[in-house]
Amino acid sequence: MTKVLMKGNEAIGEAAIRAGCLNYFAYPITPQTEVAEYLSRRMAEVDGVFLQGESEVAVSYMIFGASACGERVFTTSSSPGISLMSEGISYITAAECPAVFVNIMRGGPGLGGILPSQADYFQATKGGGHGDYKLLVMAPASVQEAVEMVMQAFALADKYRNPVMILGDGLIGQMMEPVEFPDHLKIQPTNKDDWATNGMSTRKGNTRNLVKTLYLNPEELNAHNLKLKAKYEQMAREEVRYEAYNFDGGYRLLIVSYGTMSRVCRTAVDMLKEEGLEIAMLRPKYLFPFPSGPIRDAATKDSCQAVLSVEMCMGQMVEDVERSVAGTSPVHWYGKCGGDVPTPEEVIEAVKKLVD
Amino acid sequence: MGKTFHKPEALADTITHYCPGCTHGVAHRLVAEVIDELGIRDRTVGVAPVGCAVLMYNYFTFDFQEAAHGRAPAMATGIKRVRPDLMVFTYQGDGDLASIGLSEIVHSANRGEKFTTIFINNAVYGMTGGQMAPTTMPNQRTTTSPFGRKTTSEGMPMKVSELLASLQTPAYISRQSLTRPKYINRAKKAIKKAFTYQMENRCFSLVELISTCPTNWGMTPVDALKWAEEKMMPYYELGDHKTPEDG
């Protein structure tokens, strides 16, 4: 397979097509507009559907409509746009429709900034919209990983009949790295005749399908929520994905970091190793389900004095790290907001304050 | 002399939850009759609004999606773009279409999305108990305009058909009424035209239907028909506001 040098945003767009998703609705927003620009041409080449909607709100419902009638569909946006889509995401999850959302995070809150951040962790993993729902959340740390995660997301969305979110950041979106699109990740869409509103003639039957989210009867609504919850529990059993870096040897501190920030931490780990200070990093690849068990296990190693969550925000994942560690180890946070990515030296300084 | 009359196949047997005399029932039946007559039931997908008609999917015998408030045109856009072979329509009330969903309907109309919209204009928000709508008449009392709609602070009622007809792309924008059998028959013709235009792959059609809300207007159903004819119809002009021949 040949590798090509591609900008993250464009690679994400291409990955969806290679995964067999030929429907894209989106709205421009920095720093991910290049996905729409790329797909506006590329979708035409593959006879796919491209539409720039009038707002992210509208786009989220175009995604809902298209998904509910049984077609593979995805969209990309950035933080404020994902806020607008959050109502739609609540609906789509409630309706058990598969869809893929990509958030190329930028600084917030409000209009914030256009540089990278990791400040939408809560929004993605705890639900930006209302009601009890969860998304399967993937966090790529390279353009190649973003490509593979986008391709895998469609199959997982079908498997769980649930939206999947890919949490990237402006760096993932903007930088250029060599990528390849693995053929084995292109998976045929599942048959959706038992629930999708794809038209009775498509199903060659006389029973109609209904996609709805309203359950006025309390027992029915409770039962529906229990059904959704069971999916998240299954995700927690089957979809925990993380990378363990420098776990051999007596590490004195455990860094937990994801996405682009984890690359800086990886460099910090390497630099400290050369100085003779061993620290490890657990990099969640999926943020939901969160690798709670592996983090607790890694934190309770005898040599480990503390856990440090390093994030480009004011501390969001750190709360899940604390919950995972459950008091067995002190948990700290280091990070910066605003788009100024912490340097390896700054991470090292934060680490050294915590180990003796 | 005489003719037969029976429930269309596209309409379910279920007795509706609508109030006595509510013209939603008439609008539903007309849509179902048209779908039967055009033979498109097995490839139609309806998109239900939020409003009194939120449960409309219980009254039809074909595929349906339930939209969030105001978003039906966006959902219909999604369906029609990915499955252009399906016949898609939205059915929306004043709040859904003219308030929260105004952006979605204007943009869908302007892009010329190839679906059909049935717009129920009864000058009030029915389901939530009778609040003021963009289409509420001047001086009309509602639960959020208890002294009557003051046009100096709340503006004049919005003429949706004219607004959409000012766009170049839509194929067919028509306003009809459900206040008497003669108008109901004309309304059915307009609805049939709208769906036929969709079968011909023309861009966006909308039929606005002057409707009644006896409960929230505080009138008997018969008086409500009169009120709609006396107060609404002089302001909301009936007829085709845009046709494919207009270009």
Add this chain to the structure above:
Amino acid sequence: MAYQHDIDKDRCKGCGLCVTVCPKNVLEISDKINTKGYFPAYQERPEDCIFCAICCTMCPDVAMTIREIEETAAAKE
């Protein structure tokens, strides 16, 4: 051709719109409550009915239907 006009009294919500629009003044509202608690419409003067279906057109609840029946059966009615 003979016709039969039927009113499903349990579908009817007693809104009275049909009574207003009948050109032959055939319909009235009953004083007997239906299973839903409404006073449904009924044909007070069925012999005047011309099966024009204007009541059916106005009815929001498809409570009224008109079907064809055999001439002899109609004569018996």
